[in-house]
Every structure is written in C-alpha cells, then in structure tokens.
Amino acid sequence: xxxxxxxxxxxxxxxxxxxxxxxxxxxxxxxxxxxxxxxxxxxxxxxxxxxxxxxxxxxxxxxxxxxxxxxxxxxxxxxxxxxxxxxxxxxxxxxxxxxxxxxxxxxxxxxxxxxxxxxxxxxxxxxxxxxxxxxxxxxxxxxxxxxxxxxxxxxxxxxxxxxx
Amino acid sequence: xxxxxxxxxxxxxxxxxxxxxxxxxxxxxxxxxxxxxxxxxxxxxxxxxxxxxxxxxxxxxxxxxxxxxxxxxxxxxxxxxxxxxxxxxxxxxxxxxxxxxxxxxxxxxxxxxxxxxxxxxxxxxxxxxxxxxxxxxxxxxxxxxxxxxxxxxxxxxxxxxxxxxxxxxxxxxxxxxxxxxxxxxxxxxxxxxxxxxxxxxxxxxxxxxxxxxxxxxxxxxxxxxxxxxxxxxxxxxxxxxxxxxxxxxxxxxxxxxxxxxxxxxxxxxxxxxxxxxxxxxxxxxxxxxxxxxxxxxxxxxxxxxxxxxxxxxxxxxxxxxxxxxxxxxxxxxxxxxxxxxxxxxxxxxxxxxxxxxxxxxxxxxxxxxxxxxxxxxxxxxxxxxxxxxxxxxxxxxxxxxxxxxxxxxxxxxxxxxxxxxxxxxxxxxxxxxxxxxxxxxxxxxxxxxxxxxxxxxxxxxxxxxxxxxxxxxxxxxxxxxxxxxxxxxxxxxxxxxxxxxxxxxxxxxxxxxxxxxxxxxxxxxxxxxxxxxxxxxxxxxxxxxxxxxxxxxxxxxxxxxxxxxxxxxxxxxxxxxxxxxxxxxxxxxxxxxxxxxxxxxxxxxxxxxxxxxxxxxxxxxxxxxxxxxxxxxxxxxxxxxxxxxxxxxxxxxxxxxxxxxxxxxxxxxxxxxxx
Numbered sequence: 001x002x003x004x005x006x007x008x009x010x011x012x013x014x015x016x017x018x019x020x021x022x023x024x025x026x027x028x029x030x031x032x033x034x035x036x037x038x039x040x041x042x043x044x045x046x047x048x049x050x051x052x053x054x055x056x057x058x059x060x061x062x063x064x065x066x067x068x069x070x071x072x073x074x075x076x077x078x079x080x081x082x083x084x085x086x087x088x089x090x091x092x093x094x095x096x097x098x099x100x101x102x103x104x105x106x107x108x109x110x111x112x113x114x115x116x117x118x119x120x121x122x123x124x125x126x127x128x129x130x131x132x133x134x135x136x137x138x139x140x141x142x143x144x145x146x147x148x149x150x151x152x153x154x155x156x157x158x159x160x161x162x163x164x
Numbered sequence: 165x166x167x168x169x170x171x172x173x174x175x176x177x178x179x180x181x182x183x184x185x186x187x188x189x190x191x192x193x194x195x196x197x198x199x200x201x202x203x204x205x206x207x208x209x210x211x212x213x214x215x216x217x218x219x220x221x222x223x224x225x226x227x228x229x230x231x232x233x234x235x236x237x238x239x240x241x242x243x244x245x246x247x248x249x250x251x252x253x254x255x256x257x258x259x260x261x262x263x264x265x266x267x268x269x270x271x272x273x274x275x276x277x278x279x280x281x282x283x284x285x286x287x288x289x290x291x292x293x294x295x296x297x298x299x300x301x302x303x304x305x306x307x308x309x310x311x312x313x314x315x316x317x318x319x320x321x322x323x324x325x326x327x328x329x330x331x332x333x334x335x336x337x338x339x340x341x342x343x344x345x346x347x348x349x350x351x352x353x354x355x356x357x358x359x360x361x362x363x364x365x366x367x368x369x370x371x372x373x374x375x376x377x378x379x380x381x382x383x384x385x386x387x388x389x390x391x392x393x394x395x396x397x398x399x400x401x402x403x404x405x406x407x408x409x410x411x412x413x414x415x416x417x418x419x420x421x422x423x424x425x426x427x428x429x430x431x432x433x434x435x436x437x438x439x440x441x442x443x444x445x446x447x448x449x450x451x452x453x454x455x456x457x458x459x460x461x462x463x464x465x466x467x468x469x470x471x472x473x474x475x476x477x478x479x480x481x482x483x484x485x486x487x488x489x490x491x492x493x494x495x496x497x498x499x500x501x502x503x504x505x506x507x508x509x510x511x512x513x514x515x516x517x518x519x520x521x522x523x524x525x526x527x528x529x530x531x532x533x534x535x536x537x538x539x540x541x542x543x544x545x546x547x548x549x550x551x552x553x554x555x556x557x558x559x560x561x562x563x564x565x566x567x568x569x570x571x572x573x574x575x576x577x578x579x580x581x582x583x584x585x586x587x588x589x590x591x592x593x594x595x596x597x598x599x600x601x602x603x604x605x606x607x608x609x610x611x612x613x614x615x616x617x618x619x620x621x622x623x624x625x626x627x628x629x630x631x632x633x634x635x636x637x638x639x640x641x642x643x644x645x646x647x648x649x650x651x652x653x654x655x656x657x658x659x660x661x662x663x664x665x666x667x668x669x670x671x672x673x674x675x676x677x678x679x680x681x682x683x684x685x686x687x688x689x690x691x692x693x694x695x696x697x698x699x700x701x702x703x704x705x706x707x708x709x710x711x712x713x714x715x716x717x718x719x720x721x722x723x724x725x726x727x728x729x730x731x732x733x734x735x736x737x738x739x740x741x742x743x744x745x746x747x748x749x750x751x752x753x754x755x756x757x758x759x760x761x762x763x764x765x766x767x768x769x770x771x772x773x774x775x776x777x778x779x780x781x782x783x784x785x786x787x788x789x790x791x792x793x794x795x796x797x798x799x800x801x802x803x804x805x806x807x808x809x810x811x812x813x814x815x816x817x818x819x820x821x822x823x824x825x826x827x828x829x830x831x832x833x834x835x836x837x838x839x
Contacts (some may be wrong), residue, residue: 006365057798064795068759080766132516132805139806146749150628153755157624 008092009077015099016073019152023066023106023145030059030114037118041125051124051131055117058138062110065149069102072156090164098155105148113141167526168500170824171472175463179484182454182461185483186447189463191836192475193828196498197465200455207455207462212448217762219448222269229272230434232279232653236421239426250563253436256695258836261436268433275427278420285413285420292406292413299406301359301366302399309394320369323386325358333367333386340382349375349382358430366391435833443829450827466498466824495522507532508578509576512569517809518819525649527817531808532579534638538807540583541634542753542800544620545593545761548793550580580800590617591754595789596761605769606778609648620754625688627751635747636674638807639740642815643667649816661718665711670740672705709734743811749803757796764788 038052049138073095074080079088087095173195176184189195202209253261261268302309305321306343315317324333338350352375353519358366369388371379397405455462461727467475469491476487500521501511507529514528543549556578560571588594603611620627643663650659677683684691717729768784813819829836 031384054798054802057795058802064756064760067763068756071759071763098741129516132513132809135802136806137515138810139802140810142803143746143749146752147745150748151750153624153752154628 008087008089009079011089011092012073012077012095013079013086015096016070016077016079018065018096018103019073019099019106020070021066022103022105023069023110026065026107026110027060027063027066030062030110030117031056033111033114034059034117034121037121041121044125048128051128052121055120055124055134055138058117058135058142059110059114061142062106062113062145065145066102066106069099069149069152069156072153073099076156076160088164091159091162094159094164095156096163098152098159100152101148102145102152105145109141109145109148113138113145116141166502167520167524167821168502168824169469170466170492170497170500171469171489172494173465173467173472173475175479175485176487177461177463177479177483179457179459179461180825181319181483181485185479185485186450188478188482189475190443190447190450190827190829192478193473193826193829194471194475195463195465196466196824197450197453197463197827198361199453200462200464202455207457209454210452210456212452216445216448219441219445222709223438223445226269226272226434226437226441228279230431230438232275233424233428233431233434234617236424239431243557244563247559247563247566247570249563249567250833252565252830253834253836255837258596261433262440264433264438265440266545268430268437269348271427271430272434272437275424275430278424282417282420285417289410289413292410295393296403296406297400299403300359301364302391303359305358305366305368305399307368308396308398309391310396313370313376316373317370318373318379320380320383320388321362321367321388322369322383322388323366325364327362328365330355330357333365336386337382337462340385344382344385346382347379353379436477438835439829439831442821442831446827446830465827466492467826468500468824496822497522500824501526501528503528503532505575506579509572509579512533512572513576513805513808515823516805517813519821520821521818521820524818524821525645525652527645527813530641530645531812534641534812535804535808536579536583538586538634538638538750539580539800539804540585541631541750542803543580543584543757544587544591544754545757546585546588547593547594547595547598548757548789548796549581549583549585549588552577552584552797553792556581587754589615591615592619593758593761593828595785596758596765598761598765598785601765601769602781605781607775608773620751621758624751624755627754628748629687629689631747631750632744634750635744635807635811636670638747638812639743640667640671642812642817646816661711661715666707668704668708668731669712670705670708670738672701672708673737675701676705689816709737743814746811747807753796753799753803756799757792760792760795761789764792775792 034056038056042053043051057067072081077092116138120138123134124131175185175189175195200207206582216802238358307319307321309321311319311321333355334350334353337353337355341347341350349371352372353762354370356368358368360366366738369383371381395402450463453463467489469489472489476489479487501508501514501519503511503526510532513535514526514531522524540549556574559566560574560578566574592613594613600610600612603609618626643666647659647663650656650663675693676698678689679693679695697742712734713727713730715730717726719727720726764784765788767788768781769777771780
C-alpha cells in the first residue's frame with residue numbers, strides 16, 4: 001500500500017513536470033522564433049523596438065501557465081509547503097491527467113501563436129499603425145491555451161474533494 | 165464622448181501672401197489639407213520635388229552633424245529625458261533663429277568636413293602603418309630599395325622564400341647554375357643578407373654587369389622577388405618619414421576632434437535647424453496640394469467646426485483671404501475624437517483598432533468603463549495597483565510637458581491601477597500573500613488579510629461564474645451600443661430585428677439554464693430559479709430565435725434564400741457561447757498574477773528567518789515581483805484589448821475612419837509657441 005501511495009505521488013509529480021516542461025518548451029521555441037523576426041525589424045528601424053517586443057513576448061505566456069499548473073499541483077500534493085498529504089494511486093493519476101491539457105495545448109498553441117506573432121511583426125514592420133490588429137491575431141491563438149489552463153486548474157482544485 | 169463635427173474649408177488668397185498665409189495655417193495647426201481639384205477650376209499645380217529634396221538633404225546634413233557631435237561629446241541626458249517634452253520657443257526667438265540659419269548650416273557643414281577629415285586621416289594612418297611594417301625588415305639596408313648597382317656591377321634587392329642562411333643560398337645558386345648549364349656565374353656572385361623572418365629572407369645580390377641577365381634568371385628560378393614596397397630613399401629614413409606623417413595625422417585628428425567638441429555649443433541650433441527644415445518640407449508638400457493661379461491660390465481641406473470661425477477671422481482680417489466653410493459629409497472626412505478626461509486616455513487604444521467610420525458612434529466612453537474594470541480584474545493585486553498609481557501619478561505630476569501620446573498612456577495606466585487596487589482589495593492580493601509569508605517567516609505570527617469579497621484561489625468556480633457574468637454584461641452592453649445607434653438614426657425595425665431578438669434569445673437561454681438543476685450543480689450556485697421562470701424564459705428565447713430566423717435574411721427577396729440566411733444567422737448563437745467562455749481568461753489571468761506572486765514569496769521565504777533570510781527575501785521579492793508585474797501588465801493589456809476588440813466591438817463596431825492629421829509645425833525638438 002505504501003508503494004502504491006508512493007506511486008500516486010510520482011504520477012502527480014509527473015503531471016506537474018509535464019505541464020511545466022511542454023508548455024515551457026513551447027514558449028521557449030515561440031519566443032525565440034518571434035525574437036528572430038523582431039531583431040530583423042529592429043535592424044531596419046530601431047524605433048520599433050517597443051512594438052515588436054510586445055509581439056515577441058506574446059507566446060511567452062504559455063510557459064507561465066504551465067508553471068502555474070505545476071505549482072498548484074505541487075502545493076496540492078504537499079511537495080511545496082511541507083505538508084505530507086497521502087496521495088493514493090488513483091488521485092495521483094487524476095492529477096497527472098489534469099495536467100495534460102495545459103502541457104499539450106501549451107506546447108502547440110505557443111508555437112502556433114509564435115507564427116502568428118512573426119507575421120504580426122512583419123505587419124508592424126510595414127504598417128506600424130496596425131499594431132493593435134497584429135496583437136489580436138496572436139492573442140486569438142492564446143484563447144485555447146487559456147481554456148486548457150482553465151480545465152487544468154478546475155480539475156486540479158476539484159480532485160481533493162473527490163476523496164479518492 | 166463623440167466624434168467632433170468637421171467642416172470642409174476652402175481658402176482663397178493672393179499669391180503674394182501665400183507664404184505668410186501658409187505659415188499662419190501651419191502655426192495654427194488645425195487644417196487637414198487635401199489636394200485641390202485643379203482640372204475644372206483653371207488653377208495649376210506646381211512640382212516642389214526639387215526644393216523638397218534640397219531641404220531633405222540639408223536636414224539630413226544637420227541630423228548627421230548632430231549625430232557626430234553627440235558621438236564626440238555625448239549629451240548629458242537624465243534617465244527620464246523622454247518624459248521632458250519639447251522645449252518651448254517663443255515667436256521672436258524663432259524668427260531670430262531663422263535669420264541665423266545660414267550660419268548654423270555652415271557650422272553643420274564644418275562638422276561634417278571635420279568628421280570626413282578624421283576618417284580620411286584614420287585611413288591614412290592604417291596605410292602608413294602597413295608601409296612601416298613592410299619596410300621594417302629592410303631597416304638595416306643602407307641603400308635605397310631601387311638601387312640597381314654601379315657602372316660595373318648589377319645589384320638585385322629582394323626576398324627569398326623561407327628563412328635561410330647565406331651559405332645555403334649560395335649553394336642553391338650553384339646547383340641551379342649546374343642544372344641550367346650556366347658557367348662562370350656561381351663563383352662571382354655575392355649575396356648579402358639584410359634581415360629575415362619565418363617566411364622570407366631579405367637579401368642583396370651583387371654580380372658583374374656582364375652576367376646580370378644569367379644571374380637574374382637563376383634568381384627568378386630560386387623564387388627571388390622584388391620587395392613589396394620599392395622606391396627612392398633609404399628604408400630607415402623612410403620609416404622615420406612615415407612615422408612623422410602618422411604623428412601629423414594623429415595630431416590633425418585630435419585637432420578636428422577638439423573642434424567638433426567645441427561645436428557642441430551649436431547643438432541646440434542644429435536641433436532647431438532640423439525642425440526648421442522639417443517644417444519647410446511639410447510646407448512644400450502642402451504647396452503641391454494647392455491650386456495656383458496667376459495672382460491667386462486656392463486651398464481645400466477639413467477643419468474641426470469649432471476652429472472654423474477663428475481661422476476665418478484671422479485669415480480674412482490679416483490678408484484679406486476669402487474663407488468658406490461648410491459642414492463636411494463626404495466619405496473621406498477625417499475623424500477627430502473628443503472625450504472627457506476619464507475616457508480620453510483610451511483614444512489611443514481605439515486608434516490601434518480603427519477610428520469610427522462614417523456615421524458611427526465614438527465607442528471610447530463605453531469602452532473606457534469596461535476597459536479599466538477588466539484590466540483591474542485581470543491584474544487584481546492591490547500592491548501592484550498602488551505601485552502603478554504612484555509611478556504614473558508622479559511621472560504625470562513631475563513632467564507636465566511630456567508629449568501627448570505618453571501622457572495618455574500614463575493616464576490610462578493610472579486609472580487601470582486604481583481599478584487593480586480595487587480588485588486586489590476585493591480578492592485579498594497584496595504582492596500575492598506577501599504579508600502572510602513575511603509575518604510567518606520573520607515574526608512567527610499568523611496574519612492573514614482577508615479578502616473583502618472572496619479569494620479566487622480558494623473558490624475558482626465562483627470566480628469563473630463571476631467572470632462569465634461580467635462577460636455577459638459586456639456583450640449585452642455591446643449589443644446595447646448597437647441598439648442605441650440604430651434608434652438614434654431612427655431604424656426602429658433594424659433595432660428590433662438585430663438587437664432585441666438577440667437579447668431575447670441569449671437572455672432567455674441564460675435564464676433557462678439557471679432553472680436547470682444540472683447547470684446549477686455544475687456551477688455550484690446557491691440558488692435556482694423556479695421551473696415556471698425557466699419555462700417563461702424558454703418561450704422568450706424561442707420567440708427570439710424564431711424572429712432571427714425570419715428576419716435576419718431580410719435583405720434577400722427570395723423567401724427560401726431568406727429563410728436559409730436567417731437560419732444561418734441563428735446558428736451564430738454558438739458564437740455567443742464561445743464569446744462568453746472567452747471571459748474565463750479573467751479567472752486565468754487573475755490566478756496567474758496571484759499564483760506567480762505566491763511562488764516568489766515562497767521562494768524568498770525558503771532561506772528562513774534572521775538577517776540572511778531577510779536579505780535573501782528582499783532580493784527575491786524585488787526581482788520576482790518586478791518580473792511578475794511586467795509579465796502580467798503585458799498579459800492584462802493584451803487580453804483587455806482582445807476582449808474589447810473581438811468580443812465587444814464584434815457586436816456593434818466596424819471602424820474604418822481616417823485620422824484627422826492637420827498641417828502643423830510637426831517638430832521633433834522644439835515647440836513654437838502659438839502667440
């Protein structure tokens with residue numbers, strides 16, 4: 001039984017790790033892509049630095065959401081904060097599953113959002129007055145990361161109440 | 165809260181006053197000049213391309229001179245220089261400066277000349293240094309490098325490949341003579357080494373004139389080559405001469421640099437000249453848009469109606485120009501917004517979307533209320549809010565002359581900060597849970613500041629429902645704006661078909677959901693509406709749906725097509741579902757701020773209590789919360805914009821208006837006082 005409990009904790013931690021990992025990778029790739037494009041624009045016109053920087057940072061939020069989920073999971077299962085709540089195997093797997101939406105959607109949406117941001121940067125390079133629209137195009141993609149974040153948060157917060 | 169009424173203005177004046185009138189108009193800065201229709205009126209156009217490019221060149225020269233001066237004598241600027249705004253210049257000072265313009269321009273030309281001489285001298289130094297390097301190996305040679313021998317002897321000066329000795333060279337010479345069957349040469353040739361390095365040996369070869377041809381052939385075979393640098397003069401002396409030349413060049417560089425530094429006093433004048441040429445370029449651009457007659461000229465454009473009278477009076481009194489104004493109602497009338505201090509900061513945000521098109525309402529005021537509300541809800545930390553208010557407030561107070569765009573942004577963040585503080589108090593966030601963590605770690609006490617309303621982190625479901633409710637209100641307000649603009653223009657039918665039916669459908673559906681046990685359980689609501697209310701709501705929603713299906717396609721005459729279009733529009737109800745769900749980002753971003761703040765607080769507290777712990781905590785606290793504010797400000801800004809642009813504007817606003825951009829003194833450094 002003790003082994004099973006240990007396994008539960010391992011699953012929960014795996015979930016937290018996957019959420020931080022995948023979403024973090026997605027954001028790192030995304031911010032990197034957008035950064036390359038932004039640097040290209042700044043070589044032509046250093047004045048646009050502020051504008052393209054905002055666009056570059058847009059795909060960065062998924063990594064933060066991933067961190068958020070990982071952190072909530074860690075504090076729920078007692079890895080952070082020193083509480084030693086016993087995690088049953090079933091609970092551990094639930095935590096693992098609850099983390100998946102943020103991890104996977106975070107990964108893909110960050111990269112896709114980065115592509116929208118790169119195009120947005122090209123748009124701002126030619127027509128700086130269209131900045132607002134360029135942001136919106138990229139922000140549309142983020143909606144899905146936010147929906148995934150929502151489901152992950154609600155699931156994780158709801159698990160203890162199940163009493164498994 | 166409105167779009168300013170605009171007038172079309174036509175100005176006719178005498179040609180001799182053209183310059184003065186144009187300058188007056190530029191100074192007043194209220195006329196958005198348009199191209200005058202020349203074809204039918206008998207007025208001609210003129211081409212100012214040449215003059216403009218001349219001014220452009222002068223402006224570029226001044227800018228370069230400024231840049232050069234800045235490089236040698238950097239301007240001492242404070243960190244907040246960008247807040248300072250432009251320097252004021254009185255009209256008399258302006259005129260005085262204009263008179264000095266040739267002098268200033270000469271100063272600019274001189275700076276450019278000096279800079280050119282500096283770069284030329286630098287190139288010269290590089291070349292001379294190369295020469296000295298090439299001559300160094302020949303330093304010991306007491307004769308010129310182009311020495312060819314006496315009347316009886318021939319001398320060859322040059323280098324052999326590789327580093328070798330005299331004996332080796334003589335031996336090699338003899339071997340080659342044997343191979344080529346040249347006799348009587350090897351014994352009488354004299355080789356003397358001058359210097360050497362790893363890759364070559366410098367030598368002088370002397371032989372009687374009678375065998376000079378043979379010797380040369382053998383030498384060539386051995387890879388003997390003339391020195392890179394030839395010419396008159398003994399190498400050691402030449403090196404000395406080159407060194408002197410370098411010294412001279414260095415001195416003149418220093419001289420030129422000092423002179424440029426001395427011209428730093430011209431900096432303000434140069435800035436003025438840049439502005440001056442910019443204004444002249446603009447003026448000539450406008451000149452091209454005018455109609456020119458033999459003794460008269462004509463100008464057309466748009467002007468805010470409130471300024472029309474003033475400009476009419478000024479121009480007709482001073483120069484007897486004929487000014488004619490009439491209310492403008494074309495498609496290309498430029499848009500100027502006028503809002504009160506609360507809403508005006510958001511005009512810039514509206515501009516990034518699109519200005520109101522013809523006949524559209526200015527949505528800024530309605531947007532402002534929601535904008536500040538949503539922004540605060542997403543950031544929702546009282547301490548962050550107070551920081552925003554303080555920073556923006558102090559900047560606005562200390563730098564009253566900062567440029568208009570910056571002022572607007574700071575005011576916007578000031579109001580957003582107030583809202584952030586409000587929601588922070590409601591939800592109990594003060595640097596996250598910093599107070600609790602500090603009390604626990606350093607004073608071993610349990611202090612918890614209870615949220616005034618509830619803590620979203622403990623009750624995420626409640627926060628989600630609240631977020632969706634905010635969304636419904638926001639969307640309905642958007643529909644309300646459409647209702648208002650339709651009613652205002654008297655389109656009662658459209659108002660009922662396109663707005664009231666939707667209100668019935670969406671509102672009814674929501675009330676119906678609230679009477680369902682399953683939904684109430686899911687959302688963990690504490691109340692449920694009675695079934696009778698649900699039934700009534702269902703009927704209302706049904707009427708709405710029927711109404712939409714029957715009327716939304718009313719632009720088509722064909723009844724089948726009409727119904728099909730109506731049903732398609734009805735299918736659009738799914739977009740309301742996704743629109744409302746989109747507001748769940750209020751929860752997500754609010755939680756993100758709080759949770760990340762808590763992570764940093766926890767990280768800081770991991771070093772324990774005591775002095776070391778306190779120092780570590782302070783560092784983690786400052787770095788962490790700065791980062792968190794940055795990330796979440798960006799997030800709140802982007803997503804508030806999104807909710808406004810996509811969800812809110814999607815219900816009623818198209819935009820497409822053109823910005824009002826008057827012909828004015830559009831300067832970069834100075835602002836010329838309007839008398």
